[in-house]
Amino acid sequence: MHEVLPEPIFVAAAIDYDMVVGKRHGDIAKRIAEDIRKSRRIDAGLDSLPSQEALPPNYPFRTLAELRQHRMEGGIVIVGRPTWKEFMAGMKKGWTEGLEEVDHEEILAHELEADGRFDELEEVVEDKAEHISEPKSTSSPTPASGMPPLGAFGFPKPQAPQPTPAAKSASPIPEAVNAPPPVIPLLPPILCFIHQLPWRHKVQSGAEAAYRLVLNCTRPFNPPPAEEPAPLFSDITNPPAPVSRGDLDMGKEAEAFYRKDLASTLDAIEKERAEYYKALPEKLKTARALARGEREPTKEEMNNPPMSEVELRADRMKKEKRWRADEEGWNIVRPDREAEWDERMKEALRLFIDP
16 A cells, blocks of 8 residues: 555655566566666667657657666665565576577477377277287388387377477577676665554655655665585584575565465465366367367357367466466565575665665
8 A cells, every 4th residue: 555655755755756566476576687688688789779760759868878877866666575585586687697589488388389288199999900910020110201100000109208499599699798797787776665564653664764765875785794615514413593694684574474375375386287287188178079070069068168279278378377487486585585696786786774
């Protein structure tokens, strides 16, 4: 609700802001990583900003330098511990991965195609099967080029799934350009609003957080300490003591208030996936029988037409995308997972503080 966020102070101070909201866990991390990748591609000369002629009439045109200067004059507001974790995960991914244009849907489509869920198994009718004598020699004849080897009844032997094709880039990118940069440029200061307070204190806390941004007082980011190698067998002799990770631990105490049912998120996804695939063969059988005219549709099917095979494939693709995105998103924000960190961020991050 608006009362618990810094928005009213921004409005009163005439501060323009854009709100980025994720509908599901992981959405914000993907958005941040993609924005960083686009910015890196522009810096590398692989992409360019739209020209002034391509913009609508009377639309204010700014150069890349002007856009970045305007961005540095503002700040980044992060509300909630999950958002903070997604922000750091998106930062690390965006500044680490390559710059190739990857079609993730195409990769997933090839992976799903290779798992055999929609393969049609030929039914062998024994009374129509012809007897084929066993070969006398142990060596098998070489099949014709491009033809799979045949089984006992002349049907193709099941083949091992083909590996998923590697991600293709629109054009080859030199390794020096594609490599992660050694330094991450300075970001606008960050305002974190992460509190678990009684209702009457939330309004005051939100106003105080926004006031820090208005006054524009900042400090350097407090990074986590460098990891030291643990002594041999230390995990057996002494239980690991909790170690503070600096500003990465902001709002960590709020994770104790998460709903308990969130702990079973991955189990719920796996259960839903298992139930879907258990029902899929019967749906596929019905779709193919109706499409081939092997039987007439029932009255229920006339009133509520079942999905066709094409629709079933599209529905499966949609579900797998959601399941995998939810798994990836939950693995970012889950309480037992620490916020991501990259040593290159040390000089790039600053925080708003009280004056």
